[in-house]
Amino acid sequence: MAIPEVVIERLPEYARVLSQFESRGREVVSSQEIGDALRRPGRTSAAQVRKDLSYFGRFGKQGRGYNVRKLLEELRRILGLNRQWRMALVGTGRLGMAILGYEGFEPQGFRIIHAFDSDPAMAGNDAGGLRVHSTDEIEEVLAKSPVDIGIVAVPAEMAQGVIDRLVQCGIRAILNYAPITARVPEGVELKPIDPVLHLQSMTYHLKARAGSFG
């Protein structure tokens, strides 16, 4: 059964709120409580939670809620969160350095093991404990020491070229911070991290609320 991408994108959020429930010592939660914990206006109702989780089998019993530990284990297994994922970062400018310094990756099993930059002055430097390689060396380095995921933090005009090369190296998942609508072949996952797209969907609501829609 094909699971809609929007459902898959919500699963990590379910896993996160379930670990919050677990750390507070809760053993059972209702779909209502999960929905409330995620609550963003108009997004995730109790019915939505039940429907999303039903794609993956029967975790809850009617009227009795979900077993927190079991559901969390199952979600982690489904999402592949019980293993380490190796990542390569391309671009060690201000944004790249903020990504290297981000403390949220490692506790979740995501580790940046290579860093590349096109600026010859950066090559050989230490960036958050990693030696920066020249982007010329992407193919050579990844052939010797492959990664699962690429992170692209280069200027817009370089981004598609870098993405194409990472795909050529066999990378099948790319997190793209460059402000372009990048293209990848079938079978490669690409997620844009683009604050402007998020802002633009919020201004729709700000504008609608100001009464100027229509």
Added chain:
Amino acid sequence: MAIPEVVIERLPEYARVLSQFESRGREVVSSQEIGDALRRPGRTSAAQVRKDLSYFGRFGKQGRGYNVRKLLEELRRILGLNRQWRMALVGTGRLGMAILGYEGFEPQGFRIIHAFDSDPAMAGNDAGGLRVHSTDEIEEVLAKSPVDIGIVAVPAEMAQGVIDRLVQCGIRAILNYAPITARVPEGVELKPIDPVLHLQSMTYHLKARAGSFG
């Protein structure tokens, strides 16, 4: 008619690819071409494009495609992209500085006009041309000079408190970079920018492709 949030979230992407078509001198495009330009596996088909855009009236003629300039104008009007939006940034650490230095905001009408940090050593400093205020001054500064949007780039443990204060100050749209599932009251938009959630939905696919699902 209530427009699904997933549709609203795709509209900025439509606007972006349409401006790419416009800059290449294209006058008319088909839904197929729009879908292809956005193409991420399993996401946006021509039929999806037609359905999404149909919420906002009839922009295209059957079999003749969409007028690029008119559709783009309409999308910009709908999304509120033809005006300036003022933003306040809370948190001027490594991530906050990368946000201040991000060049994608201003060309799209988003301008950071205030920056706050809880570290007394930062207050009064210059950050990307702005004077950093103490977070103690959030209420005072925003009362004198309000903003439309708040950007939260503080550590996880401080984030909900900062978000609550921004909401109290009347802010109705928040971009949250802190790795928490934050809560906001009804009527306030909150978009999380969380690379880990994106990574975790990609590893679902990596894992499924490796044949280890199930």
